[in-house]
Every structure is written in C-alpha cells, then in structure tokens.
Amino acid sequence: MSHALSPQLPTTTAQKDNDVSEQKGIQVATPEHTQGTAGNGQVLVEARGLQKSFGIRQILKNVDFQMNKGDITVIIGKSGSGKSTLLRALAGLTDPDEGEILVDGRTVFAEQKRTKEWTKVRSEVGMVFQTYTLWPHMNVLDNLVLAPRKVRGAAGSESRDRAEAALDEVGMKHHILSRPTQLSGGERQRVAIARALMMKPKLLLCDEITSALDPPVAAEVLDVLRRLKEEDGIAVALVTHDMAFASKAADRVVFFHDGEIAVNATPEAAFDDCDNQDLKKFVDAVRF
Ligand SMILES: Nc1ncnc2c1ncn2[C@@H]1O[C@H](COP(=O)(O)OP(=O)(O)O)[C@@H](O)[C@H]1O
C-alpha cells in the first residue's frame, strides 16, 4: 500500500484519538501525514490496531504504526512501555492478540494468525538485539552462514560470498575468521548486523543495540546503520535512548507511550515543536 508523498505537510502527528489531538493542537494523523521525507515515501511496514497482553497486563493497547521504505525510524519511550514487544511482533517473534501487520503491502498477520505470506516476508525482516547473540565457539564466518544454510539450504561458496559482502558493509571483513571473544563490543554488534544482512532484508529492526557500548563506539555502530540506509536503501527501526542520533539521523521519531504510539513525526517536529507533554517529560528525563 502506498500513498502520494507530501513532504511539505505538517509532520507532528498523533496516530489516533483525533478529537483529543485536535484539542491539543497536534496535527491529526492521516496516511499522508505519516509519510517520511527521506525514503521514497512508500509504506514498508504497517501495523493496525495491535494488541498484546502478558497475563492481565495489556502491553500493546492499540498500536497503529507505519514506516516508509528506506527510512530510519527511531522508537523511543519509557522502559517497559512495550517497544521490544512491538519490534518482536513486527519480526514475527511474538504473535499479537489482535490487529494486522502488513509488510510491503502484504498481510503477514491478521485475524489472530500468521498468513501464508508470513514465511516469505520473514526473511525480508532482520533483527539485531541488545546483547550479543553470536555463538562463541564459532568464528564470524560460521556465525553468519549458519542460518542461510539451514533455512535456505544455501551452498557453501554462495553463503561465503554473501558473508564477505555483508561483513564488508559493516567494515568487518578482515575479521571473518575471528571468534566473537576476540572482538570488542562494537565489533560484535557490527558482526550481528552483518548476520542480519545475510538474508538481504528490506527492514532491519534494532533493539537497543548500542546500550551496552561506550558513546564513541555506539556512534560507529549507528553510523553503519546510516550507511545501510543511504547505500542500500534498507529501512531501519531502531529502539534507542540516544537522542543525539535520533535528532541527527532519524527520518521519523516514534514516541511510544502507555501502549500506544503517541507521536510519529520528523525529529524537528518531535523534539522542537511538539506539545505532547509525555514526550517532553520523557526527553527531559533522558537528557538529565
Ligand atoms: N514474554 C513475556 N512474558 C511476560 N511479560 C513480558 C514478556 N515480554 C515482555 N513482558 C513485559 O511487557 C512489558 C513491556 O516489555 P518490553 O516490550 O520489553 O518493553 P520495553 O522494550 O519498552 O522496555 C514489560 O513489563 C515486560 O516485563
């Protein structure tokens, strides 16, 4: 599904509850208003009315989420607010209780179950986690080729070529035969990104991947994401507390609050020109 791109439109959006938004002076969300400015304006991922509870706690209350092809979307929000749950639902690691998920116009989840399209689309979505998830007893190459060989039955030489290309993209080709234990934290995360690239994803979901890293190392890792977007047009959804990166590199900033998406806007609109009090409080708390 795609809409005409209107980059000049006001960009501060509240995703739902239009009456309240209007009272607060927030731009009411329409499909056009949720378009980004850097990608080609076509919607890559769309979630409609996602709900998810764990026990009696409802974590995703009513999530309407949209991101465009080739955009970097930074997702912010309090700890425990459901950001990881949202990413996991988009990656197909958690099934929502209600709602629909569409990737590139194809419905992958609806009516409480995965659709036939789900398996096809799954390989187009890569995910990288906060903690290093590389196998310590395997070298970098073996870590990278494990999944493609298992899932796709890819041949040895084909997957080696692919691994070299993926490592090259993250500046880690010279470490192809190293073991994860010989690498620094930042290098391991770059290898984890390369591993996600093995399946040639259109979308990379990154869940606090720099939280355990020192700021300069984190900046290097985030730079890799920016290059992937610029050179390969890969869309990135990134959960982070790094407001500097959010304001510098993001095309969209999504503020997750109380189980819903409260703001989906450009960084300028979200940080400088937004009257959402919950977002203001959150940004102040992270800053100081
Ligand atoms: N598999 C699970 N079982 C039970 N509770 C969970 C599970 N996953 C997440 N939760 C709970 O859901 C809430 C939201 O978690 P999460 O999505 O990880 O938040 P965030 O990433 O924003 O910090 C937390 O209170 C967490 O404990």
Ligand SMILES: [Mg+2]
């Ligand atoms: Mg989390």
